[in-house]
Amino acid sequence: MMRTVAAVAVAVLLAAAVAAEASELKVGYYDKSCRGVENVVKWHVARAIKANRKSGAALVRLIFHDCFVRGCDASVLLDPTPENPDTEKTAPINIGLAAFDLLDDIKSAVEDRCPGVVSCADILIFAARDAASLLSNGHVHFDALAGRLDGMHSHAAEAQQDLPDSTFTxxxxxxxxxxxxxxxxxxxxxxxxxxxxxxxxxxxxxxxxxxxxxxxxxxxxxxxxxxxxxxxxxxxxxxxxxxxxxxxxxxxxxxxxxxxxxxxxxxxxxxxxxxxxxxxxxxxxxxxxxxxxxxxxxxxxxxxxxxxxxxxxxxxLSKLPMPHGSKGEIRKMCRFVNHH
Ligand code: HEM
The missing domain is CATH 1.10.420.10 (Peroxidase, domain 2)
Incomplete structure (x- = not known):
C-alpha cells in the first residue's frame, strides 16, 4: 500500500515537473480558460500609467529582471519569508524595483474572474507588454506568448549573479x-x-x-x-x-x-x-x-x-525558460508560493 502511494506521489511530482518544462508558450493561451484576461491586465496598466507613468517604466524593467533570473517565472515577485529571507527582490542589484502593488491588484482582479488559472509570470509579461506599448504610443507592440508557470524558488544570490551591474565593462x-x-x-x-x-x-x-x-x-x-x-x-x-x-x-x-x-x-x-x-x-x-x-x-x-x-x-526575453527540471504552479498570490 505504502509503495503504491509513494509511486503515485512520485508520478504526480514527475507530471508537475514535466508540465513545467514542456508547457508550450502560445499567443491566446487563455482564450478558453480565462477569456478576456489580457483586457483585464491592460485596463489596470492603462489606469496606473495614466495616474503615474513611472509605473510603466517599472514594469518594463521587471520583465528583464524576472526573465534573466531563473527564466520568466515571477521569481522576482516573491516576498522574503522567515523560511526564505533572501528572495531576489532583496538583492542590491534589484534596487528600485517597483510596481509590485500594481501586479497584486491585477492578480486579484484576474483571480476573481478565473481562480487558479492565470500565472503571475504570464500576468507580468502581459503587463510589461502593455506598459511598453502605452509608453511608446503603440510603437512598441507585440503579441504576448503565455502558458508559463510560477516558480517556487527565488534567491538574491542568483539575481546578483545573473543580472548585469551598471559598473560593468x-x-x-x-x-x-x-x-x-x-x-x-x-x-x-x-x-x-x-x-x-x-x-x-x-x-x-x-x-x-x-x-x-x-x-x-x-x-x-x-x-x-x-x-x-x-x-x-x-x-x-x-x-x-x-x-x-x-x-x-x-x-x-x-x-x-x-x-x-x-x-x-x-x-x-x-x-x-x-x-x-x-x-x-x-x-x-x-x-x-x-x-x-x-x-x-x-x-x-x-x-x-x-x-x-x-x-x-x-x-x-519573454521566452527564457525556467531551469531544466524545475517545478511550477499557478500561485494564488504573486508574493508567495502556494502551501504544499
Ligand atoms: C544592459 C544592462 C543593464 C544594466 C547594467 C541596467 C542597469 C540599470 C540600473 C542600475 C537602473 C537603476 C536602478 C536604480 O538605481 O533604481 C536601471 C533602471 C531601469 N532599467 Fe536597466 N539595466 C540594464 C538593462 C535593462 C534592460 C534590458 C531593460 C528592459 C528591457 C532595462 C530597463 C530599465 C528601466 C525601465 C529602468 C527604470 C526603472 C524605473 O524607473 O522604475 N534595463 N537599469
Whole structure:
C-alpha cells in the first residue's frame, strides 16, 4: 500500500515537473480558460500609467529582471519569508524595483474572474507588454506568448549573479548577455529601455567622476548637483525628462529637447548616448566596442527600426525558460508560493 502511494506521489511530482518544462508558450493561451484576461491586465496598466507613468517604466524593467533570473517565472515577485529571507527582490542589484502593488491588484482582479488559472509570470509579461506599448504610443507592440508557470524558488544570490551591474565593462556586458543567448545587437537594443524611468545616484556614482570623453561635463555637473541633495536621491534616466531649471542652469542648449510627456519610450536613448549624456557607466560602455557602437548609431538614425527590434527582443526575453527540471504552479498570490 505504502509503495503504491509513494509511486503515485512520485508520478504526480514527475507530471508537475514535466508540465513545467514542456508547457508550450502560445499567443491566446487563455482564450478558453480565462477569456478576456489580457483586457483585464491592460485596463489596470492603462489606469496606473495614466495616474503615474513611472509605473510603466517599472514594469518594463521587471520583465528583464524576472526573465534573466531563473527564466520568466515571477521569481522576482516573491516576498522574503522567515523560511526564505533572501528572495531576489532583496538583492542590491534589484534596487528600485517597483510596481509590485500594481501586479497584486491585477492578480486579484484576474483571480476573481478565473481562480487558479492565470500565472503571475504570464500576468507580468502581459503587463510589461502593455506598459511598453502605452509608453511608446503603440510603437512598441507585440503579441504576448503565455502558458508559463510560477516558480517556487527565488534567491538574491542568483539575481546578483545573473543580472548585469551598471559598473560593468562592455566585455562584461557582452558576456552577461551571451550567457542567456543574447547578442551584442540585442544588448544595445534592450539598453534602449533606459529612455524611461529613473535611477538611484548610488547606481551612477562612477559617472560623477568620469572623464570628459565619457560624460559631457555639464551633464556630470547636473548629476553631481542633484546627487548631493540627499543620501541616495533618484534622477531621470533620460535627460529629456529632467526639470527645466536644472537643464537651463547646466546645459541651456538642451532645453528645446526636453519632453512635455515624460517617460516616453523611444530611441532618444541613442541620441543621448552619442552626446555622452546617459546615466549609467553600462550605457556609455556601448560606445567602446565597434559592433555595439555601430548599433547605437543605427538606432539613433532609425527610430522605427528600434521600435520593431525592441518589440522582438522583449518577445525573446519573454521566452527564457525556467531551469531544466524545475517545478511550477499557478500561485494564488504573486508574493508567495502556494502551501504544499
Ligand atoms: C544592459 C544592462 C543593464 C544594466 C547594467 C541596467 C542597469 C540599470 C540600473 C542600475 C537602473 C537603476 C536602478 C536604480 O538605481 O533604481 C536601471 C533602471 C531601469 N532599467 Fe536597466 N539595466 C540594464 C538593462 C535593462 C534592460 C534590458 C531593460 C528592459 C528591457 C532595462 C530597463 C530599465 C528601466 C525601465 C529602468 C527604470 C526603472 C524605473 O524607473 O522604475 N534595463 N537599469
Amino acid at each position: 562592455i566585455a562584461e556586458l557582452i558576456q552577461n548577455f551571451k550567457r542567456k543567448n543574447f547578442t551584442i545587437e540585442e544588448l544595445v537594443i534592450l539598453s534602449g529601455a533606459h529612455a524611461v524611468g529613473v535611477g538611484h545616484c548610488s547606481s551612477l556614482r562612477a559617472r560623477l567622476t568620469a572623464p570628459a570623453d565619457q560624460i559631457l561635463p555639464a551633464y556630470r555637473g547636473l548629476l553631481a548637483g542633484k546627487c548631493a541633495k540627499g543620501p541616495d536621491p533618484i534622477v531621470p534616466n533620460n535627460i529629456r525628462d529632467e526639470d527645466a531649471g536644472a537643464v537651463a542652469a547646466a546645459i541651456p542648449g538642451f532645453l528645446p529637447k526636453l519632453r512635455k510627456v515624460k517617460d516616453f519610450l523611444d530611441n532618444s536613448y541613442y541620441h543621448n548616448n552619442l552626446a555622452r549624456i546617459v546615466t549609467f557607466n553600462s550605457d556609455w560602455q556601448l560606445l567602446t566596442e565597434k559592433e555595439a557602437r555601430g548599433h547605437v548609431h543605427e538606432y539613433a538614425d532609425n527610430g522605427t527600426l528600434w521600435d520593431e527590434d525592441f518589440s522582438d527582443s522583449l518577445v525573446k
